[in-house]
Amino acid sequence: MSSIEKVAVIGSGVMGSGIAAQAANAGMDVILLDILPKEGSDRDAIAKGAIQRMLKTNPAPLMHQRNAKRIRPGNVEDHLQWLGECDLVIEVVIENLEIKQALYRKIDQHRKASAIVTSNTSTIPLAHLVDGMGEDFRQHFAVTHFFNPPRYMRLLELVAGPDTHAGVISTLRDFGDRMLGKSVVDCKDTPGFIANRIGILWMGVAVRFAFEDDLTVEEADSIIGKPMGIPKTGIFGLLDLVGIDLQPHVESSMLATLPAEDMYRDIHRPSAFIEKMIAQGSTGRKGKGGFYRLNRTGGKKVKEALDLKTGEYHPANKSALASVEAGRKGLRALVEHPDRGGQYAWRVLSHTLSYAAALVPQIADHIHAVDEAMKNGYAWKWGPFELIDKLGPQWFAKKLAEQGMTVPPLLQQVGEGSFYQIENGKLQYFGTDGSYHNVGRADGVLLLADIKRAGERIDGNRSASLWDIGDKVLCLEFHSKMNAIDEGIMAVASKALKIIPAQGYRALVIHNEGTNFSVGANVGVGLFAANIAAWPKITESVKQGQDVYKALKFAPFPVVGAPSGMALGGGCEVLLHCDALEAHAETYMGLVEVGVGLVPAWGGCKEMLLRWSENPRHPKGPMPAVSKVFETVATATVGKSAEESRALLYLRPSDNIVMNRDRLLANAKERALVMAQDYAPPEPRELTLPGPSGEAAMTLALNDFHRAGKATDHDVTVGKKLAHVLAGGKVDPTETLSEDKLFTLERNAIVSLLRTPQTLDRIEHMLETGKPLRN
Secondary structure: OOOOOEEEEEOOOHHHHHHHHHHHHOOOEEEEEEOOOOOOOOOOHHHHHHHHHHHHOOOOOOOOHHHHHHEEEEEOOOOHHHHHHOOEEEEOOOOOHHHHHHHHHHHHHHOOOOOEEEEOOOOOOHHHHOOOOOHHHHHOEEEEEEOOOOOOOOEEEEEEOOOOOHHHHHHHHHHHHHHOOOEEEEEOOOOOOOHHHHHHHHHHHHHHHHHHOOOOHHHHHHHOOHHHOOOOOOOHHHHHHHOOOHHHHHHHHHHHHOOOOOHHHHHOOOOHHHHHHHHOOOOEOOOOEOOEEEEEEOOEEEEEEEOOOOOOEEEOOOOOOHHHHHHHHOHHHHHOOOOHHHHHHHHHHHHHHHHHHHOOOOOOOOHHHHHHHHHHHOOOOOOHHHHHHHHOHHHHHHHHHHOOOOOOHHHHHHOOOOOEEEEOOEEEEEOOOOOEEEOOOOOOOOOHHHHHHHOOOOEEOOOEEEEEOOOOEEEEEEOOHHHOEOHHHHHHHHHHHHHHHHOOOOEEEEEOOOOOOEOOEOHHHHHHHHHOOOHHHHHHHHHHHHHHHHHHHOOOOOEEEEOOEEEEOHHHHHHHOOOEEEEEOOEEEEOOHHHHOOOOOOOHHHHHHHHHHOOOOOOOOHHHHHHHHHHHHHOOOEOOOHHHHHHOOOOOOOOEEEOOHHHHHHHHHHHHHHHHOOOOOOOOOEEEOOOHHHHHHHHHHHHHHHHOOOOOHHHHHHHHHHHHHHOOOOOOOOOEEEHHHHHHHHHHHHHHHHOOHHHHHHHHHHHHHOOOOOO
16 A cells, blocks of 8 residues: 555544644644534634634644644535545544444545545444445545544554455554554454453443442542552543543443443443533533532632532542552552552452453454553553553452452463563563464564663663663663653763773664653752752762763764653753754653753753754844743743754754654664764854843843743842853853853853752752742
8 A cells, every 4th residue: 555645534523633633743734624514604614613723722732833734624515525635534523323424425436546544433343334335445444543632642543344455454554653653553343442442441440439439539549540550640530531421422332332241231330420410510621620620719729529428529638548558569469458448449450450351352362452552542551461460360360269250261371370471582472372472563663671671781870771772872771760860870871971982882872761751950969969068069960960961962973862751951951962863752842940940051051052043044143042042941941842842942953753652762773873874073163142231131131021020039030140151151242152161151050049048949849849939
């Protein structure tokens, strides 16, 4: 099959518009069609309205607002002929078989011969969708089930019919993987496919048992959360997020198609309590509140939780269940704890995990597909079979039997073994044939986790490691808490600078597979040092970071950064000193030091000044670049995608954006090897800066903000230090300033700010609450 270059999405609701936005994010031209509006003269009003909502929605479906220009709105009465231009048509209309099939007949009249047609259905079997359609249509049809919101949820469930051409499936798999950045999982044509089949039972039992076991909303969410590797929303917070009123519709659709003997039929119980909530408009975040709400009391917003007995709200309390604390020791300790929380955890997990085990190979060919679906569709840290391994399959099976629950055949089959094992450095899963099989990776995927299973690290400590990723390329991995930059990371980076030339390595890639690349410097260490007045140590630490970052920039080998997630403060600065970046599309970069009363001091000010002063699209002269960097850094502006980060020049035009995170390391390694062929380090550069006159102009702007109530007293103090650095201190505008002189200005500024009690208060508040203090 040929590649997919132009996409049509029919149905511009939340899912349809989200899918259209993600295709536009991938750089594709998109046609977005919907029905005619009931009122008004603009026949394209519904699709146009959806595009306008994309620009206002938070979290944003678009990675940059200009991507909306790639989406062409229309309607299904006037513009179906546009489908002849498209390689893929995605149907995202109401879950009504009759409506879908009527639309397919119209699509079939207008699509080009090679075009693929897919449905985003989550409840209707593919076989029903194509019943009565022609052979060619069936050969080019599949289900592509996205998860909401499509930009952020990585799972794409792919379902083929008996007539679907193999080339169609391979084209869709490649499109989902490379273009949209999805984890593509092959599913069987069964109700709910994989993630929703398991997820709906999990949500149902978690809610039902919370009522039956007399747990509060807060207690249930403390159990169905971090202890199980599930997002902190837990179960009730999740229902508030997705919409409480959606759940009964999903449940009824599932019940209409499930086999008669399915466990969900036995476990499902309608909730009169929840039905009453829906009738009252308490549907979650989109309604008047749900199981939680924010209520303004005494001028402050207070988070309140719903009492599951009385239906009244009360200030949300932190769970005091001892089982939550026990869960820190592992999943077994959680479910074996005798309190209400432990019993609840066992009831939820025993039903959910045994259900998942009973569904293979009915819903998927192997257990790894199920685990990937739940991790990427429901954001679980561990999939069902990984959770069973944490409990111990044999222990789990024995406990199920003791309680009179059915032990699934696959669980009996694995016996004393585990569902996953490592053999000869390879991750393997237990198959339905009783044998272990290597977990496969798509071409072009290189995971650091696989590298780590297969070999020993070259060097490292508690904060960072060096790994040989093949072809004489080293990878520097951060693994401190939240990947915060500390002395341990600096030490390993320094070792890499020596090891690479000494041992014949060719390049360095800086990458990790944490949730975030790095949240910045470990400011807790700085707070401690300031409290004991260890000023020489503070100055030395800042200087060490500057020296390491400078050495990375001017190393005799290429250094390529491969970030994903947040890259803030010192984490952003290390990337600014790399020769090139292969950045995941969901990379959020920013110099946010002002939030804790500091300024960037590991070269962030310097590198941003260099980038903006050399930007061919920006006005020339010493002041425009300084003003732009001052605006960006003083407001702690963060790019909320790699595209936005590029617009802020945290990424250069030559840096690449990678849609699929799993492809980052391979791309970065390939980039590094190409650069290594004829690599020469950059030459140090000089900057022309405005000096005291520029500093005065920025100070004037700060004072205006202060008078308008937009800047606090300490904002002004920090802003003045930043202005002094960016203006070049006392430099004469007719002279140039070296990179080293800018390092000195940064260092002096941050050390002086650490001597102020207001900055120390900001750091302490951030460490305690995770939120900035405006003082």
